[in-house]
Amino acid sequence: MPSPTRLFALAALLVSATALVPPGHQGVPNQASTPDNTPAPTPDNAVIADTAGQVNQKSSAPIDAPPNADVAPTTVTAVDGTVTDANTTIAAASAGNSTRRRDVGRFGKRQSGFEQVFAGLPAGQHDASIEGTAYLTYTVVNNATYNVDACLAWAATIPNCVFVNLYYEFNNELLDFVFSEKSNLKCAAYGDIHSAAEKTNFGGQASYPQVGNATVPLTYITQSSGFATKNLVDPDTPEGYDLVFGPTGGANNAPGYMGFAFIDKYDVDACAQLCNGRGVDPVGGSCQYFNIWRAVVSGVPTTYTCSMYYLVADESTAVNYGQGDLVVTLSRGYARRSLAIDGGFEGYTACDEFCFTASDATWTGTSPAGGVADAGIFFFPPYARTGHGSALLGAAFGDDALAGTLAPAAPIATVAGRQYVVQFFADRSFSGPTLEAAASVEVRWNGKKVGGVTGFQTYGLVQAVVVGTGSDELSFVGGAAPAWVFLDDVSIFAL
Ligand SMILES: *[C@@H]1O[C@H](CO)[C@@H](O)[C@H](O)[C@H]1NC(C)=O
Ligand SMILES: *[C@@H]1O[C@H](CO)[C@@H](O)[C@H](O)[C@H]1NC(C)=O
Numbered sequence: 073m074p075s076p077t078r079l080f081a082l083a084a085l086l087v088s089a090t091a092l093v094p095p096g097h098q099g100v101p102n103q104a105s106t107p108d109n110t111p112a113p114t115p116d117n118a119v120i121a122d123t124a125g126q127v128n129q130k131s132s133a134p135i136d137a138p139p140n141a142d143v144a145p146t147t148v149t150a151v152d153g154t155v156t157d158a159n160t161t162i163a164a165a166s167a168g169n170s171t172r173r174r175d176v177g178r179f180g181k182r183q184s185g186f187e188q189v190f191a192g193l194p195a196g197q198h199d200a201s202i203e204g205t206a207y208l209t210y211t212v213v214n215n216a217t218y219n220v221d222a223c224l225a226w227a228a229t230i231p232n233c234v235f236v237n238l239y240y241e242f243n244n245e246l247l248d249f250v251f252s253e254k255s256n257l258k259c260a261a262y263g264d265i266h267s268a269a270e271k272t273n274f275g276g277q278a279s280y281p282q283v284g285n286a287t288v289p290l291t292y293i294t295q296s297s298g299f300a301t302k303n304l305v306d307p308d309t310p311e312g313y314d315l316v317f318g319p320t321g322g323a324n325n326a327p328g329y330m331g332f333a334f335i336d337k338y339d340v341d342a343c344a345q346l347c348n349g350r351g352v353d354p355v356g357g358s359c360q361y362f363n364i365w366r367a368v369v370s371g372v373p374t375t376y377t378c379s380m381y382y383l384v385a386d387e388s389t390a391v392n393y394g395q396g397d398l399v400v401t402l403s404r405g406y407a408r409r410s411l412a413i414d415g416g417f418e419g420y421t422a423c424d425e426f427c428f429t430a431s432d433a434t435w436t437g438t439s440p441a442g443g444v445a446d447a448g449i450f451f452f453p454p455y456a457r458t459g460h461g462s463a464l465l466g467a468a469f470g471d472d473a474l475a476g477t478l479a480p481a482a483p484i485a486t487v488a489g490r491q492y493v494v495q496f497f498a499d500r501s502f503s504g505p506t507l508e509a510a511a512s513v514e515v516r517w518n519g520k521k522v523g524g525v526t527g528f529q530t531y532g533l534v535q536a537v538v539v540g541t542g543s544d545e546l547s548f549v550g551g552a553a554p555a556w557v558f559l560d561d562v563s564i565f566a567l
């Protein structure tokens with residue numbers, strides 16, 4: 073016969089098992105499932121400013137390259153505080169491997185004509201050409217006169233060109249004898265606006281061949297003038313993103329920071345590619361937002377920052393105006409567009425405190441034959457990862473152990489052949505480690521299993537890569553009371 077103590081322990085166990093109040097009756101989640109309250113990281117602005125002091129993105133038209141070269145693709149000059157090798161491509165700097173084609177050579181929205189921002193020194197004096205950021209390409213124009221008009225007309229054909237530096241370069245063998253144009257009047261195009269303070273390239277290079285022991289004449293520069301538009305080209309919003317704010321003089325200091333990259337031009341498409349290709353944060357998941365801004369150090373454009381976030385920020389946190397000599401300029405925020413409508417289940421607001429439903433305007437919960445309330449949407453902050461809404465899989469009242477199905481009310485409009493990542497957070501902790509060990513949720517894309525997760529855990533990231541067909545059915549199938557599964561923050565991002 074069991075001792076009274078053992079009987080008591082057995083009874084307590086039975087009571088605790090039967091005392092499990094199901095979510096449909098506003099049960100309290102298992103205490104072992106205390107959420108992780110570690111604050112989401114924010115940018116380390118000192119590291120960004122320090123790295124800005126290490127990169128050198130400034131250049132002039134080369135003395136040894138032919139005119140009219142194609143504008144080189146945007147490159148990455150630093151990632152998370154580490155200066156990268158020269159010519160690091162956006163793809164190489166991305167942890168993922170998004171192979172999306174970029175619009176190369178697309179015209180931005182040019183605003184106004186070019187006006188002179190500084191004049192060259194008088195003809196007889198040695199001058200210097202610009203060494204500045206965002207160098208694009210150069211041409212030579214007919215040097216019978218100081219041909220400003222030809223230079224500006226050419227500049228208008230170079231996408232994103234907002235500044236030209238016009239100057240004579242003497243003693244360059246290629247210009248004097250090799251290139252067919254036979255002109256030493258160079259017109260160099262830039263994607264950023266520069267000033268006379270950046271006239272630091274005085275030439276002094278040997279271009280002519282050595283003949284006997286004669287002194288090789290060194291290159292030198294005269295009449296270096298600059299012409300600029302009023303502003304940089306207003307960028308088109310990158311595909312798959314929405315402009316959140318900008319341009320302003322404040323960079324985001326927001327939570328959910330994943331890291332940063334420096335790029336060699338103000339190129340929002342390059343930032344978008346870096347965000348799409350950024351590795352997943354184990355807590356927050358995919359990059360969902362980027363902040364691009366220009367660093368002006370001691371008055372000189374120095375680098376272009378892409379800061380990446382797994383939480384969407386806005387202008388209210390764009391309050392980092394710079395450090396020391398570094399001033400933040402042209403700051404813009406872009407949010408990655410999710411194809412999941414109301415992925416946070418925040419649209420269900422039938423009460424102020426606690427309520428639930430099988431379906432709302434954007435989501436449909438269904439039970440299998442014989443099942444009761446096996447999938448639904450809850451208004452109840454304690455069940456949500458963020459906000460007040462979440463979805464539940466598994467019988468809300470614990471009436472059966474059947475799996476429910478939750479699906480968007482309308483198919484997802486995709487681009488056929490395009491890859492997407494379905495991201496969501498699943499909590500399998502309500503009933504505690506023992507009962508939730510059996511918890512399981514499956515992600516289906518057009519009825520086929522593409523991913524899922526099993527076992528006890530508080531809200532954790534789940535991702536599945538899918539391919540669009542044009543119109544696609546997403547569904548989540550799972551839960552088997554008391555191994556309930558809560559879902560929240562569903563996103564579908566193009567890769
Ligand atoms: C970078 O690319 C340019 C142009 O393609 C090339 O001339 C240069 O040698 C490259 N530099 C390095 C370090 O690879
Ligand atoms: C890209 O990623 C996929 C799946 O993540 C992998 O199978 C493929 O080999 C990768 N391709 C390249 C070029 O890295």
Ligand SMILES: *[C@@H]1O[C@H](CO)[C@@H](O)[C@H](O)[C@H]1NC(C)=O
Nearest residue numbers: 215216247248254255256257
């Ligand atoms: C024009 O450029 C060519 C080639 O560099 C040079 O030989 C010639 O002297 C230049 N003419 C003038 C007027 O500077």
Ligand SMILES: *[C@@H]1O[C@H](CO)[C@@H](O)[C@H](O)[C@H]1NC(C)=O
Nearest residue numbers: 281282283284285286287288
């Ligand atoms: C080259 O140098 C030698 C000795 O230094 C000198 O005698 C000769 O005249 C020089 N030749 C020329 C072309 O300057």
